[in-house]
Amino acid sequence: MFDDFFNVVKLRFNGGDEDEVPTFKCPRCQSPVPRDKYEELHRVCPNCNYHGRLPASERIAITVDKGSFTEFDSEMISGDPIDFPEYGEKQKELRKSTGLKDAVVTGTAKIKGIETVIGVMDSNYMMGSMGSVVGEKIARAFEYATEKGLPVVLFTASGGARMQEGIVSLMQMAKTSGAVKLHSDNGGLYITVLTDPTTGGVTASFASLGDVIIAEPKILIGFAGRRVIESTMKQRLPEDFQLAEFMQEKGFVDMIVERKRMRATLGHILALHGYKEKEV
Structure with missing residues (x-):
């Protein structure tokens, strides 16, 4: 297995x-x-x-009410804080090939009529790795939600922190976690939807901090890889270690939801927490 x-x-x-x-x-x-x-x-x-991987654009299209999405910070792009070789060229190539500016898309939308701040990570862009732009866009999304009293729904998909930005990428863990805490302190609801894969510094920061943590079936969730953990612990791990179902059994994941039921489930959770469709 x-x-x-x-x-x-x-x-x-x-x-x-x-x-x-x-x-x-x-x-x-x-x-x-x-x-x-x-x-x-x-x-x-x-x-x-x-459940295969979805680009951010398709994820948004099947999740939010038609025509309701308004993007935040659409022109924000990464710098090259540590002069990593060929990093700038790689970014230009990815922006052209994916149509994305970086590995996350954020904005406001309605889900079943309920106004929501939404963020979607895209593994097509450097495996969804978290650099300065990903961290900044997510932090700003939470700050906006806190200011406007809106819930946040965040779809995660990441290989972890982006090594090409060195310690700047690691700083995003603290920044995003701080923004989540302020949102929580102000009574805001945060729903995390873990998709394949959610690993590394993203798992160790905002992905794990949702009030409700949902996962798609049989996706990979973890921090370090199996081989690293087994060599450190000097023992063999269960065969389903780091799968969503194992994580649910151990209490890390609240519920596993199939893609076809995700939109309805999110709308139901938002309504249960008192969020209602706003009259125009």
Whole structure:
């Protein structure tokens, strides 16, 4: 089972989508699925319920009320604080190929009529790594939500802190956590939705601080990798270690929600916490 899980993760990280291929081979069950069917289901395998990665634009489109999204800080781009070799060139290439300015998109939207601040991380941009722009945009989103008395829904997907920005990337852990705390102190609701993968410094900061923590099925959640932990502890870990279901069993995740039910579930949670549709 562990070998199968490792192969799934390897395929996810090494170009498993292959958008130009008419048939999608599921990295979990290995079944061939017509790509149009896979896309129709928003990148969910109809055979084994594997939840593939979604770009931020599609995630927003299937989550919020149509036409309600207004983006924050859309032109913010990263600098090169430690002069990391070729980092600037890499950023330019990614901005062109992905259409993103960095690894997170934030803004306001309505979910089932309820005004909400939403953030969506995109693994297509440097594996969703958190640098100065990701941290700043998330902190600003929480500050806006605190000021306006709005809830926050944040979809996480990240390989962790961005090494190309050195200690500046690590500082974002404290900054985002501080913004979450201020939002909480002012009575704001924060819902985290963990998607594949959520790891490293993102898990160790704002991803773990939600009032309600939701995860998609069988996604990878963790801080350090399995091999690092096993070599440190000198013992073998359970085969499902760091899967969403294991995390739910241990109390780290509150609920596991399939993609097709996510929008309705978020709307229900927001309503349960007293947020209502505002009259125009």
